[in-house]
Amino acid sequence: MSTSAKQTPLKPNPLEALSTELDDDMRAVNAMIIDRMDSPVKLIPQLATYLVAAGGKRIRPLLTLAATQMFSGDITRAYRLATAVEFIHSATLLHDDVVDESDQRRGKDAANLVFGNQASVLVGDFLFSRAFQLMTEDGSLEILRILSNASAIIAQGEVMQLTTANNLTTTMEEYEEVIKSKTAALFAAACEVGPVIAGAAPEKAEAMAKYGMYLGIAFQIADDVLDYMAERETLGKTIGDDFREGKMTAPVILALQEADNEERAFWERTMGNREYNSNDLKTAQDLFEKYDIYNRTLALADEYGEKAANALDTAVSDHPLKTILQNLISYTIRREL
Amino acid sequence: MSTSAKQTPLKPNPLEALSTELDDDMRAVNAMIIDRMDSPVKLIPQLATYLVAAGGKRIRPLLTLAATQMFSGDITRAYRLATAVEFIHSATLLHDDVVDESDQRRGKDAANLVFGNQASVLVGDFLFSRAFQLMTEDGSLEILRILSNASAIIAQGEVMQLTTANNLTTTMEEYEEVIKSKTAALFAAACEVGPVIAGAAPEKAEAMAKYGMYLGIAFQIADDVLDYMAERETLGKTIGDDFREGKMTAPVILALQEADNEERAFWERTMGNREYNSNDLKTAQDLFEKYDIYNRTLALADEYGEKAANALDTAVSDHPLKTILQNLISYTIRREL
Numbered sequence: 001m002s003t004s005a006k007q008t009p010l011k012p013n014p015l016e017a018l019s020t021e022l023d024d025d026m027r028a029v030n031a032m033i034i035d036r037m038d039s040p041v042k043l044i045p046q047l048a049t050y051l052v053a054a055g056g057k058r059i060r061p062l063l064t065l066a067a068t069q070m071f072s073g074d075i076t077r078a079y080r081l082a083t084a085v086e087f088i089h090s091a092t093l094l095h096d097d098v099v100d101e102s103d104q105r106r107g108k109d110a111a112n113l114v115f116g117n118q119a120s121v122l123v124g125d126f127l128f129s130r131a132f133q134l135m136t137e138d139g140s141l142e143i144l145r146i147l148s149n150a151s152a153i154i155a156q157g158e159v160m161q162l163t164t165a166n167n168l169t170t171t172m173e174e175y176e177e178v179i180k181s182k183t184a185a186l187f188a189a190a191c192e193v194g195p196v197i198a199g200a201a202p203e204k205a206e207a208m209a210k211y212g213m214y215l216g217i218a219f220q221i222a223d224d225v226l227d228y229m230a231e232r233e234t235l236g237k238t239i240g241d242d243f244r245e246g247k248m249t250a251p252v253i254l255a256l257q258e259a260d261n262e263e264r265a266f267w268e269r270t271m272g273n274r275e276y277n278s279n280d281l282k283t284a285q286d287l288f289e290k291y292d293i294y295n296r297t298l299a300l301a302d303e304y305g306e307k308a309a310n311a312l313d314t315a316v317s318d319h320p321l322k323t324i325l326q327n328l329i330s331y332t333i334r335r336e337l
Numbered sequence: 338m339s340t341s342a343k344q345t346p347l348k349p350n351p352l353e354a355l356s357t358e359l360d361d362d363m364r365a366v367n368a369m370i371i372d373r374m375d376s377p378v379k380l381i382p383q384l385a386t387y388l389v390a391a392g393g394k395r396i397r398p399l400l401t402l403a404a405t406q407m408f409s410g411d412i413t414r415a416y417r418l419a420t421a422v423e424f425i426h427s428a429t430l431l432h433d434d435v436v437d438e439s440d441q442r443r444g445k446d447a448a449n450l451v452f453g454n455q456a457s458v459l460v461g462d463f464l465f466s467r468a469f470q471l472m473t474e475d476g477s478l479e480i481l482r483i484l485s486n487a488s489a490i491i492a493q494g495e496v497m498q499l500t501t502a503n504n505l506t507t508t509m510e511e512y513e514e515v516i517k518s519k520t521a522a523l524f525a526a527a528c529e530v531g532p533v534i535a536g537a538a539p540e541k542a543e544a545m546a547k548y549g550m551y552l553g554i555a556f557q558i559a560d561d562v563l564d565y566m567a568e569r570e571t572l573g574k575t576i577g578d579d580f581r582e583g584k585m586t587a588p589v590i591l592a593l594q595e596a597d598n599e600e601r602a603f604w605e606r607t608m609g610n611r612e613y614n615s616n617d618l619k620t621a622q623d624l625f626e627k628y629d630i631y632n633r634t635l636a637l638a639d640e641y642g643e644k645a646a647n648a649l650d651t652a653v654s655d656h657p658l659k660t661i662l663q664n665l666i667s668y669t670i671r672r673e674l
Binding site: 091095139 | 378381428429432435436455456458459460462463465466467469470472473481482485486488489491492493497499500
């Protein structure tokens with residue numbers, strides 16, 4: 001990333017601030033996550049614990065808890081639903097890693113490498129079913145509607161991503177549709193659950209859903225930039241996964257718009273035909289620098305961040321957690337991990 | 338299969354009789370299946386249609402329709418829920434074929450071969466989510482509970498099957514637990530939905546669930562015998578899949594109980610260590626003949642069939658469809674496909 005795109009991260013970062021503010025609630029959710037991934041078939045908690053113990057930001061359950069607190073909803077209901085949200089997310093991670101043939105997840109060997117693709121597919125199915133059991137226990141048909149819709153949209157987005165992979169004609173509109181579906185839909189649902197638990201006015205719930213949706217889009221755009229950032233390697237993260245998988249993300253689509261004939265041939269050989277040489281990732285990064293792609297992509301994320309901030313203003317007038325959720329937007333876009 | 342285990346199939350067979358009796362309803366369900374597997378992401382209906390158009394017995398949605406009719410429930414609600422049941426089944430088929438690395442499904446190349454493992458996993462997730470959308474539209478939390486429980490139990494059974502594969506110490510009790518979970522739980526749920534739609538007494542719903550559970554166990558035991566039956570090859574079906582995958586099913590577990598040292602070494606080399614020679618399937622079949630394994634396995638299926646018949650008697654006193662569901666039990670066990 002060029003120096004101009006960097007900013008000093010907020011201390012403590014808003015995700016940590018959220019975790020601190022919701023510490024007791026998040027402990028209750030973590031306990032429920034452990035409890036409800038248990039099964040007499042011990043491979044299930046083994047594999048699920050492996051994924052969950054590897055960490056992860058827990059941003060989705062934190063959003064559900066924060067949204068519930070801001071609207072003064074019954075927080076004990078939120079525990080169950082935040083667990084359901086995290087299980088849906090975990091299931092998609094397990095299936096994604098099989099689909100992407102991933103080697104790494106959260107800085108460890110991916111579960112599919114350790115336990116096999118078969119177990120990853122089936123334990124994903126288990127966690128997904130368990131999420132619906134939790135929602136059914138909660139008993140709100142409105143929330144079941146929100147989260148079953150989100151689940152269908154996530155799967156649809158993942159399939160769409162599959163069909164755009166290695167396809168150099170993929171447009172920014174198609175890219176945005178993919179990330180809106182595969183990532184932002186669950187952020188939106190996680191946020192919407194809070195005001196719905198609280199019985200808030202529909203327009204408030206809708207505004208919270210929009211905050212989550214735009215935050216999720218910004219989050220994924222930033223993620224797609226980070227996948228090319230050499231600096232991450234110093235943090236033990238792999239880079240270039242999207243490049244090797246031929247995933248058509250914003251940096252590549254924007255670079256293709258600027259490409260001369262030679263550059264286009266480079267993108268066609270690599271991302272189009274999946275023929276890679278050892279120096280190709282470096283070439284891609286150089287092309288991104290040449291056209292200032294990182295800053296331009298993050299500027300797009302900022303546009304969605306602004307929409308998220310506006311939606312949050314519509315949803316909530318004043319609350320200590322609101323400030324953190326506001327700060328979370330720019331942190332999400334300028335984070336270094 | 339030895340000649341003694343064969344019986345003349347009923348004409349018309351009870352599955353055909355059920356389809357005829359419920360023809361209008363099944364047309365409505367088939368229309369809904371096509372309608373609800375649609376998506377703007379065209380790979381989804383393409384893959385799903387490939388699976389569904391390949392046929393399949395539609396036994397689960399037929400059970401939901403029949404159970405609803407027998408208890409005079411609102412049949413239009415049953416359409417949506419029968420579709421949900423078939424979608425859960427289709428999702429598990431797609432994921433199973435990835436897990437088993439299957440070549441064939443319903444006499445055609447399996448979807449994972451045609452569309453890839455990635456698409457099969459993700460379209461399975463889509464169908465699964467869609468099933469929960471359909472249930473949420475129906476709006477019965479009791480039915481959501483029944484079907485989300487069944488889904489979790491199916492996944493649990495599939496994982497358990499994975500852990501028992503290639504393990505020669507697998508017991509009949511463990512085998513029965515696997516098939517009860519991976520197969521019978523959805524049969525049970527498909528049947529239970531009918532009386533629940535109708536608001537029937539809980540003991541009636543429970544008895545219908547038991548009918549489905551025992552029918553499903555008998556169905557799977559028969560399926561596991563059929564997987565070794567040479568006669569099926571004349572019908573274009575593959576045989577020996579379970580043998581090659583090291584799946585510990587009833588015929589193998591029973592044969593192991595009788596095995597002398599040489600035979601045990603054969604099972605250990607093949608199913609235990611997955612070292613196969615071209616003549617091994619024939620040897621396995623010969624061992625089954627030697628110990629009359631087919632008849633003994635089907636006798637076990639008959640025991641469950643009897644339990645299914647008793648449960649059906651508890652559930653329903655008299656109804657034209659009841660007779661067909663009774664006949665379905667022995668047909669399920671002695672079918673040739």
